[in-house]
Amino acid sequence: MSKEEHRIVKGQVMVPYELALGRTWCHFFDCLKEEKIMGKKCRKCSRVLVPPRSFCPRCFEDMEEWVEVSQEGVVETWVYVNMPFFAQELKIPFISAQIRLDGSDSGFIHQIAGIDLSDFDKVRERVKLGDRVRAVWSTEKKGNILDIAYFEPVK
Amino acid sequence: MRRVAITHVAQSSGVESKESLMDFTYAINKEILDKAGLKREEVGCIIAGAADIFHSGLSCANAFDWDGIGAFLKEGSRAEESAFSFIYGCMRIMSGHFDTVLVTALVKGSENPDNDAITSFYGDPFYLRPVGLNESAVAAMQMRQYLERYGITEEQCAKVVVKNRGNALFNPYAHVKKRVSIKDVMDSERIYDPLKTLECSPKSDGVVAVLLASEKRARKLTGKPVWLTGYGSSMDHFIPGDRDLLNGQLKTAAARAYKMAGIRDPQKKIDVAEICEPYAFQELLWCEHLGICSEGQGGKLIDSGMTQMDGALPVNPSGGVLATNPYPARGLYRIAEAALQIKGQAGEHQVDKKVRTALAHSTHGFGGQCHSVVILSS
Numbered sequence: 001m002s003k004e005e006h007r008i009v010k011g012q013v014m015v016p017y018e019l020a021l022g023r024t025w026c027h028f029f030d031c032l033k034e035e036k037i038m039g040k041k042c043r044k045c046s047r048v049l050v051p052p053r054s055f056c057p058r059c060f061e062d063m064e065e066w067v068e069v070s071q072e073g074v075v076e077t078w079v080y081v082n083m084p085f086f087a088q089e090l091k092i093p094f095i096s097a098q099i100r101l102d103g104s105d106s107g108f109i110h111q112i113a114g115i116d117l118s119d120f121d122k123v124r125e126r127v128k129l130g131d132r133v134r135a136v137w138s139t140e141k142k143g144n145i146l147d148i149a150y151f152e153p154v155k
Numbered sequence: 156m157r158r159v160a161i162t163h164v165a166q167s168s169g170v171e172s173k174e175s176l177m178d179f180t181y182a183i184n185k186e187i188l189d190k191a192g193l194k195r196e197e198v199g200c201i202i203a204g205a206a207d208i209f210h211s212g213l214s215c216a217n218a219f220d221w222d223g224i225g226a227f228l229k230e231g232s233r234a235e236e237s238a239f240s241f242i243y244g245c246m247r248i249m250s251g252h253f254d255t256v257l258v259t260a261l262v263k264g265s266e267n268p269d270n271d272a273i274t275s276f277y278g279d280p281f282y283l284r285p286v287g288l289n290e291s292a293v294a295a296m297q298m299r300q301y302l303e304r305y306g307i308t309e310e311q312c313a314k315v316v317v318k319n320r321g322n323a324l325f326n327p328y329a330h331v332k333k334r335v336s337i338k339d340v341m342d343s344e345r346i347y348d349p350l351k352t353l354e355c356s357p358k359s360d361g362v363v364a365v366l367l368a369s370e371k372r373a374r375k376l377t378g379k380p381v382w383l384t385g386y387g388s389s390m391d392h393f394i395p396g397d398r399d400l401l402n403g404q405l406k407t408a409a410a411r412a413y414k415m416a417g418i419r420d421p422q423k424k425i426d427v428a429e430i431c432e433p434y435a436f437q438e439l440l441w442c443e444h445l446g447i448c449s450e451g452q453g454g455k456l457i458d459s460g461m462t463q464m465d466g467a468l469p470v471n472p473s474g475g476v477l478a479t480n481p482y483p484a485r486g487l488y489r490i491a492e493a494a495l496q497i498k499g500q501a502g503e504h505q506v507d508k509k510v511r512t513a514l515a516h517s518t519h520g521f522g523g524q525c526h527s528v529v530i531l532s533s
């Protein structure tokens with residue numbers, strides 16, 4: 001085939017969306033503005049889920065009871081992301097982590113920072129599964145998940 | 156329920172095609188109908204496997220896909236996960252509604268953004284996306300737990316890449332054909348530590364078609380029908396933090412498939428397996444969940460050589476997803492490859508043993524949120 005037959009068309013699709021958060025996410029984010037991390041407790045299975053849900057996905061019952069959980073927890077797992085990808089606004093390298101906050105029964109996904117991330121080998125020495133981490137708050141709150149700036153190792 | 160057989164298979168190479176998506180789709184569907192000696196008009200029903208919006212840049216692309224599949228004037232449907240397309244096709248024959256169904260999965264991975272960008276959009280825009288998740292990031296989190304909980308080594312995970320990339324050298328349809336060493340894998344860039352570049356699958360083009368028929372029709376269409384004998388699928392929670400990443404729904408999906416197929420000892424009964432392993436360690440973890448080895452023994456499994464091309468239970472003789480990753484079509488590729496092994500038509504990567512029962516597996520979503528297991532028999 002000639003080069004002309006290999007011709008490609010470049011395209012980019014941008015379309016706007018407006019997604020309702022619903023009352024449970026709204027209240028969760030409003031509480032983040034006040035530096036409180038809230039979960040919801042299921043009456044049936046007694047699990048506390050963070051982020052909170054309007055219903056327990058296992059029991060399929062309304063979750064009505066709000067509970068404040070600890071701002072500290074244990075690292076269940078983490079990844080050192082050193083790969084840029086389209087539409088990703090976080091600057092690499094960064095650590096995404098799953099954290100079991102004290103008083104909750106699910107893994108909360110956020111970032112670990114507040115340590116030197118430039119040297120990967122040092123990061124591996126510094127962050128271990130089971131380590132305790134604590135929430136660090138953004139100074140300017142926008143009522144979203146990044147009102148928690150990141151989690152930092154305790155000690 | 157009526158029995159259903161795979162009668163014919165056609166697949167494209169995973170290498171970038173210069174054809175347009177519609178022409179690329181048409182070529183493979185034309186090929187399978189020619190192989191079966193069927194005219195387009197004679198096919199009962201069409202099911203597509205395509206994830207249009209992000210993987211084609213077209214909204215409702217199955218509307219676009221229909222011409223190339225030959226679906227004009229026919230009843231049809233579509234699923235994004237191509238293993239689901241397969242079972243939807245099978246059910247239309249089992250139910251007695253159709254005698255033939257053409258199932259086709261398609262994508263041109265070369266035309267759309269990186270999988271990491273596309274899979275980041277699995278996440279919701281107010282929680283999982285802003286904290287940086289995508290399929291690779293969750294897989295890496297899953298891998299770290301796997302290494303820690305069971306003492307699996309990174310070298311053992313790297314061996315999966317060495318095996319599958321090695322097998323791919325013998326598969327004319329494989330995308331990436333380059334032998335790699337454990338050292339190559341270990342030295343490749345740590346893009347999502349503990350995941351390294353060579354442990355992550357590429358992004359491939361791919362059209363794969365499978366012709367299904369009722370027992371009566373199958374026997375007329377081919378001398379080597381491959382029977383569907385078992386199927387199971389199961390879904391886990393959406394949010395990875397709600398699950399145990401090392402104990403997902405594959406065990407449930409496998410149990411359902413084995414029960415239907417009457418398999419009590421999968422390690423003995425299954426002759427060959429095509430397992431969807433977008434990340435190297437997942438082949439080991441999935442093998443545990445499929446009962447090919449016991450819990451925590453995935454590292455020993457790869458060390459033992461049992462899953463090598465010439466082992467007792469070869470896994471991914473085609474080279475698997477680590478060699479060829481046409482994302483939404485990869486499940487149907489596994490099914491097609493498993494069928495070819497039973498037919499004895501896999502060519503240079505045909506395993507050197509009698510294949511009576513083959514397993515095909517597919518997965519989709521963060522850390523294996525969704526799993527499907529298909530059992531095929533001669």
Ligand SMILES: [Zn+2]
Pocket residue numbers: 042043044045046047056057058059060
């Ligand atoms: Zn509950």
